[in-house]
Amino acid sequence: MNQYRGRMIASSTVIVVVCLWNFIFYVILKNQPYWKIDFLFTLAIVIIAWWLGMYYDRSKHYLQRIKLSEQRFRKLSTEMNHVLTHIQDVVFQTDSTGKISYLNHAWEKLTGYTVNESTHSIIYHFIPFDNKEEVQKKMKECVKNNVEHTRFEVSYKKKDGGKFWGMIHLTFYYNEYGVFEGTVGTITDITERVYAEEELIEMNEHLAIQSQKLAIAGQLAAGIAHEVRNPLTSINGFLQLIYREGREDRQYFQIIFDEIKRIEVVLSELLMLAKPQAIYFQEVNVVEVVQQVVTFTQSNATLHNINIEFINKGNDIYILCDENQLKQVFINLIKNSIEAMNNGGNILVTSYRKNGQAVITIEDEGMGMTDEQIEKLGEPFFTTKEKGTGLGMTVCLRIIKDHQGQLHVKSVPGKGTKISISIPVTDSVLVNQDRIIVT
Incomplete structure (x- = not known):
C-alpha cells in the first residue's frame, strides 16, 4: 500500500475539498446546481490529484532506490579502500x-x-x-x-x-x-626473484667455467702425456746409463733434474687449470701469462700439425687481473683456433700496448666464420663445432667483461679468424662493457 499512498491521499483530499465546496456553494449559498459541469470539473480535479499523487509515489520510490544505491556505493567504496590499503601490490x-x-x-x-x-x-x-x-x-x-x-x-x-x-x-x-x-x-x-635469478646465473656461469676447465684438461691430456713421456724417457735412459756404467757424471744428474722440473711445470699447469680457484685480482705481466699459455698449448697443437708463434711487440705489459681466469680465456681461444684448422697450419699470437690497453691477438688459418655466426658468438650453447658445448665463448666473454675488457672478432670464411682482446693496463681508467665488437 505504501507505493499508492500519495495517490490515495491526494485523491481523498480532493474529494473532501470538492464535497465541502459543493456544500457551501449549493446548500449554504443556495446557488443553482449545474450537475454536468460540476461532475466534469470534479472528475478533472480528481484525475489531476491522482496523477500528482502518482508522481509523488514514483519520486519517493526513486529516492529510496537512490538512497539504497548510495549506501551500497559507500559500502563498496569502503571495502575497495580496505583492499587497496592492505594489498601488497x-x-x-x-x-x-x-x-x-x-x-x-x-x-x-x-x-x-x-x-x-x-x-x-x-x-x-x-x-x-x-x-x-x-x-x-x-x-x-x-x-x-x-x-x-x-x-x-x-x-x-x-x-x-x-x-x-x-x-x-x-x-x-x-x-x-x-x-x-x-x-x-x-x-x-620481484626484487628477490631477480636477485635469485642473478645468483643462479652466476652460479651456472661458475659451474660452466669449471666444466670448461675440466673439458679442456681432458682434451689436452694427449698433449700432456706427450710432454711428460719425453722427459720420463730421458730420465729412464740416463738412470740406466748411470746404473750400468757406474758413472756419477753431474751432467747426467743435471739433465735428470731439468726433466723432472719440466714434468712438474706441466702438471702444475694442468692442476691450475682444473682446480677451482678463488677470483683474486692482482697486478700481472700479461706477456708472461700469454707466453705460458702458448708453451702449454704447443704440445697439443703439435699433435695436429700446427705451429704456434708468439710475438711481443714491446716491453712488459701489466694489468689487474685474475691470472687463472685469463689463462682460461687464452687457452679456450687457442684451442678453438686449433680445432678450426683440420689440415694443420700456423697460429700467430701477438701482444702489444695501445691507447692504455693491453692488446692480445690470436690469428689462425682455419675455416673462418660468417657474419651471422659472429653475431651469435657468446650466446649460450651456440657452437660451430659438431661436438662443442657452446659454453666456451660465453665463459670467455664473461671473464673479459669482469676485467673491463673488449673482444673484437674479424673473420673471413675459408681464410681464418683473428680475435683481439683488449684489457686496460694498470695506469688506465678506461671502462667499457661491450662484449663483442665485429669489425
Whole structure:
C-alpha cells in the first residue's frame, strides 16, 4: 500500500475539498446546481490529484532506490579502500602525460615516498636514468599501436637511494575517438626473484667455467702425456746409463733434474687449470701469462700439425687481473683456433700496448666464420663445432667483461679468424662493457 499512498491521499483530499465546496456553494449559498459541469470539473480535479499523487509515489520510490544505491556505493567504496590499503601490490593511475593521479599505500612501503609527495609527479621520475628511455619508448609504441594491455619488468628508485625491481601490469584506456587518456596498473615487487635469478646465473656461469676447465684438461691430456713421456724417457735412459756404467757424471744428474722440473711445470699447469680457484685480482705481466699459455698449448697443437708463434711487440705489459681466469680465456681461444684448422697450419699470437690497453691477438688459418655466426658468438650453447658445448665463448666473454675488457672478432670464411682482446693496463681508467665488437 505504501507505493499508492500519495495517490490515495491526494485523491481523498480532493474529494473532501470538492464535497465541502459543493456544500457551501449549493446548500449554504443556495446557488443553482449545474450537475454536468460540476461532475466534469470534479472528475478533472480528481484525475489531476491522482496523477500528482502518482508522481509523488514514483519520486519517493526513486529516492529510496537512490538512497539504497548510495549506501551500497559507500559500502563498496569502503571495502575497495580496505583492499587497496592492505594489498601488497602497488596500484596506480596516470593521465596521458604520465602524471600520477592515484596511488595506494603499498607505494610508501615499497619506495619510501609518501602518497602525497608522489601524486601529481611524473611516473618516469622514479625510474633510473639508464632505464627511463627504454620504458618511455615502450610506452610510446603501445599507445601508437592502441595496445590495451602489456607488462614488463623495470627497476625503481627508492627514497633512501636504493632500488627495487617491479613487474608492471599496465592497462591503457582511450576515449570514444581512440585518443589515449591514461593508464591503470599494478606494480609487483620481484626484487628477490631477480636477485635469485642473478645468483643462479652466476652460479651456472661458475659451474660452466669449471666444466670448461675440466673439458679442456681432458682434451689436452694427449698433449700432456706427450710432454711428460719425453722427459720420463730421458730420465729412464740416463738412470740406466748411470746404473750400468757406474758413472756419477753431474751432467747426467743435471739433465735428470731439468726433466723432472719440466714434468712438474706441466702438471702444475694442468692442476691450475682444473682446480677451482678463488677470483683474486692482482697486478700481472700479461706477456708472461700469454707466453705460458702458448708453451702449454704447443704440445697439443703439435699433435695436429700446427705451429704456434708468439710475438711481443714491446716491453712488459701489466694489468689487474685474475691470472687463472685469463689463462682460461687464452687457452679456450687457442684451442678453438686449433680445432678450426683440420689440415694443420700456423697460429700467430701477438701482444702489444695501445691507447692504455693491453692488446692480445690470436690469428689462425682455419675455416673462418660468417657474419651471422659472429653475431651469435657468446650466446649460450651456440657452437660451430659438431661436438662443442657452446659454453666456451660465453665463459670467455664473461671473464673479459669482469676485467673491463673488449673482444673484437674479424673473420673471413675459408681464410681464418683473428680475435683481439683488449684489457686496460694498470695506469688506465678506461671502462667499457661491450662484449663483442665485429669489425
